[in-house]
Amino acid sequence: MADIILAGFGGQGVLTAGLILINVAVKQDKNVTWTSSYGAEMRGGTASCSVVISDEEIGSPYPTKLDVLLALNEPSYDKFLPMVREGGTVIVNSSLVKKENYPDNVNVWKIAATDLANEQGAARNTNIYMLGAFVKATGMMEKDFFIEQMNAYFEKKGKINPANAVSIERGYELAEKV
Template sequence: MADMICAGFGGQGVLTMGLILAKIAMDEGKNVTWIPSYGSEMRGGTANCSVKITDGMVASPFIKHADIVIAMNQPSLDKFMPMLRPGGTLMVNTTIVKDAVRRDDIEVYGVDATEIAQQEQNARGANIVMLGALASAGKLLTHDVIEKGIEAFFASKGKHNPKNAACYERGFACCARLG
């Protein structure tokens, strides 16, 4: 189904974003892997995760060529865009990533994830905004499946933040194809 990389600074929720997607896909009966990677700095350092979602068996959890890359910052874009397959999808947090993407063989979508999260008074919700954008691009799972999966993920941890729903809906509505 998809080999995906979610990447950004520590504290942007990229590991949680990948974990949410893996959990949702697992609940949908898919086989998944989720491999986190982060620098020793935690907040402010680099963080990324690879997520594989498939109907079949996962031969290897490692990703050499990604179908989807979600870049929450410029260093992540620079590092992971070359791994994106031709025909792949790049999701960009345009609040932070200002450089134009220069590849004609991929689809590029942008959303002001960090700005939207701040507007919704949910500073840690930029990852949820990006999940809404991913649903809007129609590249993985449906709007309703992701929306319910986000709520279930946080509910399983005893948390409920109604601002997450607002961030998700804004990401869905504000996602735009670039170029």
Template sequence: MIKEEIIIAGFGGQGILSAGRVLANAGLIEKRNVSWLPSYGPEMRGGTANCSVVISDEPVASPILNSASSLIVMNGPSLTKFENSVLEGGVIIIDSSLVDVEVKRKDVKVYKIPASKMADEMGNVTYANIILLGKLIAHTGVISTESFEESLKKVLPARKHHMIPEEMEALKMGINF
């Protein structure tokens, strides 16, 4: 049975909300129950942004998460804010290119991935969130790569569909890291 409660957090402009939307849509493609709840500060780009995504075989009682099984963070303040929200035995996936805060907990699995550096080397730093989602998929099995690709086709505007092959390459980089 699948039930993954995920928080994705960072600065506005890093694709935090988009990453959650693609992930939630992939869950729908797999005929699962999902919720996606975006949240962002009034500053938008450069301000804080986070979203919660629930993907489950069971009905989702509430889109508001008091705790999460998985956390993806792309800035230090988000790690500080959400670290204690992760359930014991959960996972924290960090963009180590941007986060220099250490995880204090010993009861969670931590992956430090230099996602922004890897994405920059690919030629597009906006792929960092996709690299981190790849590690989430590899660790949890919450969705398939095929559903992720199908979700990109549905969520991205047609003018950005030419980016999908590179985004799938970024996803595979995260899966294999």
């Protein structure tokens, strides 16, 4: 079982990233839950979603200890880091999380997701770069399968964008362990 929180500012695609993640997990025959939380101001306010992925039946969709944290901004990193269990994985958007020291008891991965998305001309793909880093850091899902299922998710919505696959590939390639 993996208890995961994705968190950042509203408008960064945090909730969409969580939905992509559960859709891919379902295609792997996993049990999943997804819950969201966001500030009243939406864009610019705090947004987070909790994802639980398991081979077994899931008892609660609200994790108290995290296996994985994807922090798209520094306030989210500060808020959710204490929930990460020892040995857990923290993936930070180093474009916005400007920490010099990270805890020794968790595995920290960095990806300059916002900068990379802006350089690509796809500013809305910060979340997709983070998912590429997630695939690499956790090894929970095979990269090509993830891309295939992510594309299928967007195809159902009529929002096919070739930049998404590039963002996963580059996020996977450029994520580095601290």
